Amino acid sequence: MTTHQEPEPGNDEAVATAAHGTAPAVVGDPIADPGLPPHEPRPTDVDPHAERRAERQVATLFGLSTVFAILFVVSYFAFDVGKKPTVIAGYGASNVALGVTLGLALLLIGVGAIQWARKLMSDVEIVEMRHPASSSEQDREDAVAALGQGISDSGIARRPLLRNSLIGALAALGLPAIVALRDLGPLPRGDLAVTVWKKGMRLVNDVAGTPIKPEDVEIGQLINGEPAVFYEDKPDGEPKFEGTRLNDAKTKAAIIIVRMQPGDITPPKGRENWGVEGILCYSKICTHVGCPISLWEQQTHHLLCPCHQSTFDLADGGKVIFGPAARSLPQLPIMVDSEGYLVAQSDFTEPVGPSYWERG
Amino acid sequence: MLGLVLTGGAFALFSPAQAETGQADQSTVAQGRTLFLVGCASCHGRNGEGILTERGTQYGPPLAGVGAASVDFQVGTGRMPLARPGVQAERKRVLYNPDEIKALAAYVASLAPGPSIPTASQYSVSGTDSAAVARGGQFWRTNCTACHNFAAAGGALPGGKYAPSLSGVTPKHMYEAMLTGPQQMPVFSDQVVKPSEKRDIIAYVKRLQSAPNYGGNALGNMGPVTEGMAAWIVGIGACVAFAVWIASHSVRSKKGAKA
Numbered sequence A: 001m002t003t004h005q006e007p008e009p010g011n012d013e014a015v016a017t018a019a020h021g022t023a024p025a026v027v028g029d030p031i032a033d034p035g036l037p038p039h040e041p042r043p044t045d046v047d048p049h050a051e052r053r054a055e056r057q058v059a060t061l062f063g064l065s066t067v068f069a070i071l072f073v074v075s076y077f078a079f080d081v082g083k084k085p086t087v088i089a090g091y092g093a094s095n096v097a098l099g100v101t102l103g104l105a106l107l108l109i110g111v112g113a114i115q116w117a118r119k120l121m122s123d124v125e126i127v128e129m130r131h132p133a134s135s136s137e138q139d140r141e142d143a144v145a146a147l148g149q150g151i152s153d154s155g156i157a158r159r160p161l162l163r164n165s166l167i168g169a170l171a172a173l174g175l176p177a178i179v180a181l182r183d184l185g186p187l188p189r190g191d192l193a194v195t196v197w198k199k200g201m202r203l204v205n206d207v208a209g210t211p212i213k214p215e216d217v218e219i220g221q222l223i224n225g226e227p228a229v230f231y232e233d234k235p236d237g238e239p240k241f242e243g244t245r246l247n248d249a250k251t252k253a254a255i256i257i258v259r260m261q262p263g264d265i266t267p268p269k270g271r272e273n274w275g276v277e278g279i280l281c282y283s284k285i286c287t288h289v290g291c292p293i294s295l296w297e298q299q300t301h302h303l304l305c306p307c308h309q310s311t312f313d314l315a316d317g318g319k320v321i322f323g324p325a326a327r328s329l330p331q332l333p334i335m336v337d338s339e340g341y342l343v344a345q346s347d348f349t350e351p352v353g354p355s356y357w358e359r360g
Numbered sequence B: 001m002l003g004l005v006l007t008g009g010a011f012a013l014f015s016p017a018q019a020e021t022g023q024a025d026q027s028t029v030a031q032g033r034t035l036f037l038v039g040c041a042s043c044h045g046r047n048g049e050g051i052l053t054e055r056g057t058q059y060g061p062p063l064a065g066v067g068a069a070s071v072d073f074q075v076g077t078g079r080m081p082l083a084r085p086g087v088q089a090e091r092k093r094v095l096y097n098p099d100e101i102k103a104l105a106a107y108v109a110s111l112a113p114g115p116s117i118p119t120a121s122q123y124s125v126s127g128t129d130s131a132a133v134a135r136g137g138q139f140w141r142t143n144c145t146a147c148h149n150f151a152a153a154g155g156a157l158p159g160g161k162y163a164p165s166l167s168g169v170t171p172k173h174m175y176e177a178m179l180t181g182p183q184q185m186p187v188f189s190d191q192v193v194k195p196s197e198k199r200d201i202i203a204y205v206k207r208l209q210s211a212p213n214y215g216g217n218a219l220g221n222m223g224p225v226t227e228g229m230a231a232w233i234v235g236i237g238a239c240v241a242f243a244v245w246i247a248s249h250s251v252r253s254k255k256g257a258k259a
Helices: A009-020 A048-078 A095-120 A137-154 A160-172 A174-182 A189-193 A242-254 B002-014 B025-037 B065-074 B098-111 B129-142 B171-182 B196-210 B226-246 B255-258
Strands: A203-207 A222-227 A257-258 A281-285 A294-295 A302-304 A311-313 A319-322 A334-336 A342-344 B058-060
Touching: A048 A095, A095 B226, A189 B025, A203 A342, A222 B129, A281 A334, A281 A342, A294 B129, B025 B098, B065 B098, B065 B171, B129 B196, B171 B196
Parallel strands: none
Antiparallel strands: A203 A222, A222 A257, A257 A281, A294 A302, A302 A311, A311 A319, A334 A342
8 A cells, every 4th residue: 555645634633533542443444545646746747848838728728718709799790680680501690600609708718727727726635524514512502592582581482362363363364365366367167168169150271261161171181170250250340259369269169170981980879970971070179288189190090199199089089099188089060051061060068178177 | 010001001092082184195194004004003903993902901002083193292202103011101212204204193193083283383482472471381380280390390100100301392292292191191172271372381381491590500490309319418418528528637747756
């Protein structure tokens, strides 16, 4: 084993313990403390040329950092953003230049600092002893005494009237919080169970509002649909639904319309006449957590939710065949009106959307 | 698996399409039939009637009624002829020249009415204004992003299938894909998504693809997957490299020890 060439702070403590005689002697220790390896100097410690070279390196890194900081300011003003951004090699010049210059300015300071520490700062091994995390005995006793003094001075134990009325006052403070928070928004009440769909309302293509005839729909077709009412105006020319009311209604009423070979469909009991010639209509809102679904594989008749991979078989009543969704996709019963367009037979017969509330 | 795949393919190709008859002269049809007998009949049957496997599944689907548009898409993007059976026909080198594809399409269209190849005036996006592009974006986000990704970079489907990236796809082939619904893709008929709306969608995709990456490298526009990979592998990798450098032993001099 090597002998220590330098005094270590740790040794003082070891000597002190041995002097008290409370710890057993380390003679019997099967693995002797190897101590620290001998300190070997770096080239920069002994060679003045190497030292100056390292100094120049670090200064160069810091200097480059300064250059990049200045380039950051230059590119901030040089490159246009907004309607006609400057583009270099297919990238927005401003973003890329700002990111690269600021990143390099920061990085070079860090690299320079590490180089400085490794080459030039003192690298003599130093031992720092741990100390207990708790306060001293004296401090702890003082704190307990101060607390006891406070309790006895306030007389809270002797005056139950004050104590009980204080507890009562603090408890009553909870009431305003409960009342105010409860009033933050209206309770959903029956809204969760109904949508704007009703008997005779036309199914239209989303965005355009085109009404749909059965003969317009091919086998294997997918239509992202909405109720026609979102595209209708009130007598005064204003839309019947707009703003947040439109969004609220849309989140429940969005549908997908698909057409399959009628022979491929196995309708659940009681839903035999819910489709038109192989055209079926389902809620677009996943029954898991309510993502809109339209990832439809026309050959397998599977509808996949992109959020958590719940998969519904639309040829089989929207049954869940994979994933976390707990119940089938609600189906909208449809028929054809006197003008030949697809319309709803009624509203959805069950609540649409995620299944997180009680559906008694 | 093979049977399943081919059955799937059969449905895609067999989906009845818009009844439009593309009139083509008899010599083109005859030329198409010759090409068909050599390159397609081994799977699709000598008269495009389809071939069943022993288990009753589709070996090659019947082609009556798929229309010229379907042939132009499948052969024009290299998906047909299939290199090998698989979960999905992939886009690859096109094996027929434009005249041959036209002849094949004319022959298949002569079997039964089906959607014809769209004309340039239907799919050409030259002259579409920003309003059309914006409208196309609305349709795109409503109907297409679920599978093809918000930036048309494509995405995964169950069982090894995928929605392909639209990078480098011609407007004509995009139009035909919407019209015919190849493989797992649903049909978007002209009666529901009107030809002008289809053109707006194509204009939006083309604008999207030609737009510069204002924010820097988009990492394939695949969202958190590639961004996370970059952060973990490149970002954390660099941090680890720096930590190793900081803690590594630096060069020591024997000269000093003796001195």
